[in-house]
Amino acid sequence: MExxxxxxxxxxxxxxxxxxxxxxxxxxKGRIFGLLGPNGSGKSTTxxxxxxxxxxxxxxxxxxxxxxxxxxxDIKAKIGVVFQDVAVFxxxxxxxxxxxxxxxYIKDKATRExxxxxxxxxxxxxxxxxFRPKQLSGGLLRRLNIACGIAHKPELxxxxxxxxxxxxxxxxxxLEGIKELNKNGATIVYTTHYMEEVEQLCNRIVxxxxxxxxxxxxxxxxxxxxxxxxxxxxxxxxxxxxVLEQVKKLQDVIEAKQEDNTLFITYKKGEEHLEKLINFMxxxxxxxxxxxxxxxxxxxxxLELTGKELRDN
Amino acid sequence: MDKRxxxxxxxxxxxxxxxxxxxxxxxxxxxxxxxxSMLGHVLKNKLNVLxxxxxxxxxxxxxPIIMSTFFKLALSNIAxxxxxxxxxxxxxxxxxxDNEQNLKTVIGELSTENENQVFETTYIDNEExxxxxxxxxxISGYIIMDENGKADxxxxxxxxxxxxxxYVIDEYYQTASAATQIINxxxxxxxxxxxxxxxxxxxxxxxxxxxxxxxxxxxxxTAIAMACIYGGLFGLEAVKxxxxxxxxxxxxxxxAPVHKLKMLFANVTAGFIIQYIEILILLAYIVxxxxxxxxxxxxxxxxxxxAGSFAxxxxxxxxxxxxxxxxxxxxxxxIAITMVCSFFAGMMGAPQMKYQMEKLIPVVKYNPxxxxxxxxxxLYSYITLDMYFEKLISVIxxxxxxxxxxxxxxxxxxxxxx
Numbered sequence: 001m002e003x004x005x006x007x008x009x010x011x012x013x014x015x016x017x018x019x020x021x022x023x024x025x026x027x028x029k030g031r032i033f034g035l036l037g038p039n040g041s042g043k044s045t046t047x048x049x050x051x052x053x054x055x056x057x058x059x060x061x062x063x064x065x066x067x068x069x070x071x072x073x074d075i076k077a078k079i080g081v082v083f084q085d086v087a088v089f090x091x092x093x094x095x096x097x098x099x100x101x102x103x104x105y106i107k108d109k110a111t112r113e114x115x116x117x118x119x120x121x122x123x124x125x126x127x128x129x130x131f132r133p134k135q136l137s138g139g140l141l142r143r144l145n146i147a148c149g150i151a152h153k154p155e156l157x158x159x160x161x162x163x164x165x166x167x168x169x170x171x172x173x174x175l176e177g178i179k180e181l182n183k184n185g186a187t188i189v190y191t192t193h194y195m196e197e198v199e200q201l202c203n204r205i206v207x208x209x210x211x212x213x214x215x216x217x218x219x220x221x222x223x224x225x226x227x228x229x230x231x232x233x234x235x236x237x238x239x240x241x242x243v244l245e246q247v248k249k250l251q252d253v254i255e256a257k258q259e260d261n262t263l264f265i266t267y268k269k270g271e272e273h274l275e276k277l278i279n280f281m282x283x284x285x286x287x288x289x290x291x292x293x294x295x296x297x298x299x300x301x302x303l304e305l306t307g308k309e310l311r312d313n
Numbered sequence: 314m315d316k317r318x319x320x321x322x323x324x325x326x327x328x329x330x331x332x333x334x335x336x337x338x339x340x341x342x343x344x345x346x347x348x349x350s351m352l353g354h355v356l357k358n359k360l361n362v363l364x365x366x367x368x369x370x371x372x373x374x375x376x377p378i379i380m381s382t383f384f385k386l387a388l389s390n391i392a393x394x395x396x397x398x399x400x401x402x403x404x405x406x407x408x409x410x411d412n413e414q415n416l417k418t419v420i421g422e423l424s425t426e427n428e429n430q431v432f433e434t435t436y437i438d439n440e441e442x443x444x445x446x447x448x449x450x451x452i453s454g455y456i457i458m459d460e461n462g463k464a465d466x467x468x469x470x471x472x473x474x475x476x477x478x479x480y481v482i483d484e485y486y487q488t489a490s491a492a493t494q495i496i497n498x499x500x501x502x503x504x505x506x507x508x509x510x511x512x513x514x515x516x517x518x519x520x521x522x523x524x525x526x527x528x529x530x531x532x533x534x535t536a537i538a539m540a541c542i543y544g545g546l547f548g549l550e551a552v553k554x555x556x557x558x559x560x561x562x563x564x565x566x567x568x569a570p571v572h573k574l575k576m577l578f579a580n581v582t583a584g585f586i587i588q589y590i591e592i593l594i595l596l597a598y599i600v601x602x603x604x605x606x607x608x609x610x611x612x613x614x615x616x617x618x619x620a621g622s623f624a625x626x627x628x629x630x631x632x633x634x635x636x637x638x639x640x641x642x643x644x645x646x647x648i649a650i651t652m653v654c655s656f657f658a659g660m661m662g663a664p665q666m667k668y669q670m671e672k673l674i675p676v677v678k679y680n681p682x683x684x685x686x687x688x689x690x691x692l693y694s695y696i697t698l699d700m701y702f703e704k705l706i707s708v709i710x711x712x713x714x715x716x717x718x719x720x721x722x723x724x725x726x727x728x729x730x731x
Contacts, residue, residue: 051568053557073570081568087561091365096358103354104569149565 001028004156004187005050010059012045012211019045020056020211027189027204032182034202035191036298038308042211043191044084047160050189051081063156077105080154080186084161086145088133095120095129098147105152119151122180124173139170146174150181157181158189163197175201195298207302214305219298226304228254228296229269232277236261237287250280351571352579359554359583369546372648374591377540378598380660384532385603399424399433400474401452403443406436409458416464419485420456431481443467454478483672530693533605535660538685540595541621542651547584548629549643554580555723556633559640577723581626589622610692613701617692620708621685627715628681634722654682684708 005027012020020042027033035043048054050061052068061067068075088097098116106112120126123143133141142162150157159178163171178201182188192198198205199219207215207222215222229252236242242263247256252268267273274293281288302308363369404410410417424434435452437443443455447469454468454475464482468475555577557564566576596618599605607614632647657677659667671678678687688704695701 048564051564053564053567070567070573076568076570079568081565083561083564085561087565089362089562091362092358096361100354100358101565101569103349103358104351104566104571107348107351107354109349 001030003027004029004064005033005189006060006062006065007046007050008060010046010049010056010061012042012049012054012056018211020049020059023059023208023211023213025206025213025216027187029187030182030185031203032178032188032190032201034198034205035189035208036193036195036198036205036302037191037208038193038302041193041208043193043208044160045211046208047081047158047189047191051079051158078155080150080152080157082146082149082157082159082162084164086133086141088141088144088148090133093130093132094125094136094144094147097133097144098151101148102151105154115151115153118153119147122150122177123147124177137167137170138165139167139173142166143170143174143177146177150186154186156187156189158191160191161193162190163192163194171197195302199298205298207298207305209302209306215301222298222301223296224269226296226301227268228266228300228304230267230273230293230295231300232265232267232274232291232293234263234265234277234281234288235290236263237289242286243284246284247280250277352575355571355576355579356583359551359580360587363547363550363583363587366550369550370591372546373540373543373588374594377536377543377595380539381533381536381595381599381603381605384529384536385605388529388532399430400454400477401433401435402478403435403437403446403452403455405440405443405455405457406438407458409462410464412462413458413464415489416482416485419481423481431477456482529603529605530607531659531690533599533603533607534686534689534693535655535658535682537592537595537599537618537689538621538658538682539651539655539660540592540625541588541618541685542625542628542654542682543648544584544588544591544622544625545629545632545647545651546644547588548581548626548631549633549640549647550629551577551580551584551626552630552633553640558637559633573723577630581630584629585623585626588626589619592618592622607689607693613692613698614689617685617688617701617705617708620705620712621681621688624681624685624708624712624715627712627719630719631715631722634719651682654680658682658686679707681708681711684711 003026005025007023007025010020010023011018023042023046025035035046037043045054049056050063050068052061052070052072064075064078066072066075089100092100095116098119099112102112102116102119106115120129123146125140125143125147128136128140128144131140133144136144142164146159146162149159162178163174166174175197178188178190188201190198190201202219204218205216205222206213215225217225238261242258244256244258244263247253247263247265250256250265250273252270252273253265254268255264255266257264265277272293274291278291280286281291404420420432420434423431435446437446440455440457443452443457444467446452447455447467450469454466456464456466456478459465463486466475466479466482468478553559553563554566555563555573557567567573593615596607596614600607629647632643632650636643638646657667657670657674657680660682667683671683677683684704684707688701688708691698691700691704
């Protein structure tokens, strides 16, 4: 598959602080690529280097097979960017804002008008066309920010944490919109520290921490790459009598801990353990209310690889 | 996907349903392309933004209007009250004064009782008597020839009357020196009439010191000049739209297929247009509402205002591009510099304070607010336009320097951090 972005050994420092450390990655055409990492891990710096907004000490970056320079107008015309901070004019209405930024790419007025309407429709801002940004809620403002970045229908879209501080309704609308953009042919580069979004959206994921890539692959590949296989949570009845030490000795158990009436058991990768565990509970007359099993999340991947939670940072 | 490789959200037409009848024009050819230039698009949008920006409009239009109104209210009484008692002086009669016939003539003319009388002069033959008169406040100052044969002004206090005496004497020597140099360089000028300069200077001195001076006008000129340089806020605003380290909007623009200099040019042009319109509104307010007598040379005032607005916009451009401070710091810098320049241009004190400042620190004469103010003054005070053009050209040179310096800084394309 054609690679739209190729990054080799990218290194960038802010003074003595190394923000990116020999980062290499690639993005294939038509994919939704997720760049996952905690706050301060170097996601935005990566995007800004890719967009040629920041100097960097070392490495090569190619977009559409070429190096992006300030004068690469042919490449720039194919790119749309949605920055983490809302970047619109407070003085202009929703429609005027989108029209302005779209106009930096599309000269023909009729085409532009249509594109602007399409972007408004995609982001669900039809009822707010004449609103000024300060009249919009945080979620709607984020949607406007996205509309301004994608109205010109770019082939490659960078979305830098577009759902930060957004209500669930707007978040869903934004995620659905991104899927729609991808369905219509756009390649998406999506940065976030919300693993659920990455799991929901992305075909390929790179996890970075402290400027270094710590894992890459599809979400299934990433989950396969760690030793953890299954997490079982048991809600015990009040008079349950559990010997935690016995549970810990069960086959393939990595960790078992009890908090109040809830028992958390982490198993190694391998066969399914739920049936065996239920049998164990019956044999030892341990009464429980609920029991459920889940596969590892990307947070678990991050936890195992770095020793810390994604959202701790 | 469309022909340009873009994907489409909405299916525009079902091609199967379009009958390609050759006798009828294709439905697509009826759609006329209405292309808009990038420059026009950015300019139109920026005008829209700037006109709706309340803080910008306040600083660049409302604030100068408030200042002008304040001056009118505060100074109109002073102007009336000081209309106009001639300054009482004594002149020590001696041989040295007899040798300075031109000075004697000037003082004599300025002391002639008529509507333009500047001095009420008492001629006395010894300095002790003059000192006594000064001590008793019978005179504001006296003029005595020193050992080099040059007139010296002795005063007890500092005030407007004392400044007028000093001003007349200084102006006399400056003009006399200029005329002497011209004559030495080319004696023919005497016959060509260039020496009329001296005569004109006499008019200038009368006007500067005399009863034609409307106190408010000084302040109006400075207020207009200040408003011109406050146009720097528009220059700063233009930079904010193009420098990615200053705003996320600029970062968004930086990744768009638009030439950075074109973008900057469109933004600066929009700022300059609005700035000049605001200056015209301010001028109209001063002339029609405050009844300020700015002079009849309207085209020249408009021209200098135009150059001044340009100087202001380019000054803001330079402040915006030349340093890495954040936006608020830059705005603070611009306002502070403009206020200091306005102070030196005469806004914060009586005209004599400006005069004394310029004597003390000559370089303050070349600050942009002073240059513009002095240009307006030249229209008001001089018969010829030489001084006006000198100031106008200085303002234009200032703008060119600002543009050149800005160009050097803007060549940086990437940032260490944004």
